[in-house]
Amino acid sequence: MSRTDECPASAGPDSASMIYLDNGATSFPKPDEVYRFMDSFYRRYGVNPGRSGYDLCIESGDLVESTRKLLCGFLGGTDPNRLVFGYNATDALNLAIFGLLRPGDHAVTTHLEHNSSLRPLWHLEQEGVAVDWVDCDAHGYVDPQAMIARLRPETRAVVVNHGSNVIGTVQDVAPVGRACRERGIPLVLDVSQTAGMLPLDMEQLGAGVICFTGHKSLMGPMGIGGMYVHPDVELRQTRAGGTGVRSAQRHHLEEYPYRMEYGTPNLPGIAGLNAGVKWVQQRGVAAIHEHEMDLWRRLRDGLRAIEGVTLYCADEVPGRQRISVLSFNVAGMVAGDVGTMLDVDHGIACRTGLHCAPMIHEHLGTDKLHGSVRFGVGPFNTGAEIDTAVRAVGEIAELGRGRRGGAA
Numbered sequence: 001m002s003r004t005d006e007c008p009a010s011a012g013p014d015s016a017s018m019i020y021l022d023n024g025a026t027s028f029p030k031p032d033e034v035y036r037f038m039d040s041f042y043r044r045y046g047v048n049p050g051r052s053g054y055d056l057c058i059e060s061g062d063l064v065e066s067t068r069k070l071l072c073g074f075l076g077g078t079d080p081n082r083l084v085f086g087y088n089a090t091d092a093l094n095l096a097i098f099g100l101l102r103p104g105d106h107a108v109t110t111h112l113e114h115n116s117s118l119r120p121l122w123h124l125e126q127e128g129v130a131v132d133w134v135d136c137d138a139h140g141y142v143d144p145q146a147m148i149a150r151l152r153p154e155t156r157a158v159v160v161n162h163g164s165n166v167i168g169t170v171q172d173v174a175p176v177g178r179a180c181r182e183r184g185i186p187l188v189l190d191v192s193q194t195a196g197m198l199p200l201d202m203e204q205l206g207a208g209v210i211c212f213t214g215h216k217s218l219m220g221p222m223g224i225g226g227m228y229v230h231p232d233v234e235l236r237q238t239r240a241g242g243t244g245v246r247s248a249q250r251h252h253l254e255e256y257p258y259r260m261e262y263g264t265p266n267l268p269g270i271a272g273l274n275a276g277v278k279w280v281q282q283r284g285v286a287a288i289h290e291h292e293m294d295l296w297r298r299l300r301d302g303l304r305a306i307e308g309v310t311l312y313c314a315d316e317v318p319g320r321q322r323i324s325v326l327s328f329n330v331a332g333m334v335a336g337d338v339g340t341m342l343d344v345d346h347g348i349a350c351r352t353g354l355h356c357a358p359m360i361h362e363h364l365g366t367d368k369l370h371g372s373v374r375f376g377v378g379p380f381n382t383g384a385e386i387d388t389a390v391r392a393v394g395e396i397a398e399l400g401r402g403r404r405g406g407a408a
């Protein structure tokens with residue numbers, strides 16, 4: 001019998017017996033408020049929102065609209081109808097990228113993107129979209145001027161990953177956003193890693209479309225995400241389907257939010273995201289970031305002191321922001337083996353490999369090492385957990401030294 005078959009309805013999270021340092025992949029556990037609200041709301045009002053006029057339907061529709069408003073404000077948007085829900089950031093980035101670019105157009109992006117942007121762009125390159133790929137410096141930061149210098153009259157989108165899921169650097173996108181707005185080019189900003197960890201303001205960042213996922217630092221469940229589309233930006237529709245409104249019409253509705261929403265929404269996901277964002281707001285984005293960065297520094301300093309451990313872009317550069325993921329390798333060990341030892345021998349969960357971001361690994365040279373080991377610190381981690389993780393990596397590095405015959 002699998003673990004899933006065994007799991008009783010009242011089981012607590014397995015996190016009690018492990019140290020979870022894979023928050024870059026998804027935050028876990030979620031705040032209790034998220035589990036409780038998802039359960040209670042879906043039990044009481046789990047009907048298809050906005051499709052009918054009975055009370056339950058109105059109640060579930062109200063939750064969707066109030067969550068729209070909540071997230072619109074959280075991202076610095078002005079029109080809640082332009083906040084559209086989808087499955088995750090990948091879904092939103094696909095809708096944005098395919099909705100903006102056509103053969104003959106030009107786009108600018110970076111080597112730090114996640115496959116959720118890289119693959120749509122690679123696909124479009126094959127169809128005749130020209131893409132300029134801008135690399136980062138040795139610290140993992142892209143020069144905004146280098147991006148601005150690539151803008152052309154036929155540029156129709158600039159796509160930037162705000163916070164790297166591999167090295168944790170946060171790009172200075174405001175100058176790029178300003179230059180884009182002056183030229184009427186939408187900046188598509190992937191805030192998968194920064195939403196809930198840094199204050200975000202569409203206007204200050206100059207974003208045209210801001211794409212988020214619910215299950216990371218926004219503390220919601222998986223399967224919910226979306227985007228805010230600035231009123232000056234028009235996205236071509238690349239899907240069509242039911243909206244529950246004007247069903248006799250033969251083409252998909254043009255007005256927001258229906259324009260970019262298709263089919264039955266993820267109501268339990270929206271409920272969880274609602275509770276997650278409220279939890280983040282109550283705790284404060286700045287306080288969450290400070291807590292995680294304190295632990296990140298403790299982790300970085302501990303790992304840095306271990307012979308045979310190489311950290312990637314882990315210096316804090318004055319005036320530049322970063323988030324709490326940290327990538328490293330252990331000499332003499334493949335990243336995947338380190339991850340297995342951390343899991344099996346030390347009860348520590350992390351992520352190894354290329355982290356769906358192959359270009360930044362090429363830049364680091366870690367593509368030839370099967371990627372890196374990544375720790376992602378979350379709001380529920382403690383200093384004691386970080387110290388245990390550092391000791392565990394120390395033991396693994398010692399094994400690596402043994403394998404290499406004691407050579408550093």
Ligand SMILES: Cc1ncc(COP(=O)(O)O)c(C=O)c1O
Pocket residue numbers: 024025088089090091114116161163164165190192193213214225
């Ligand atoms: C920077 C970045 N962009 C996009 C994504 C995709 O998020 P999702 O899998 O929730 O669509 C991730 C997830 O790891 C990410 O870290």
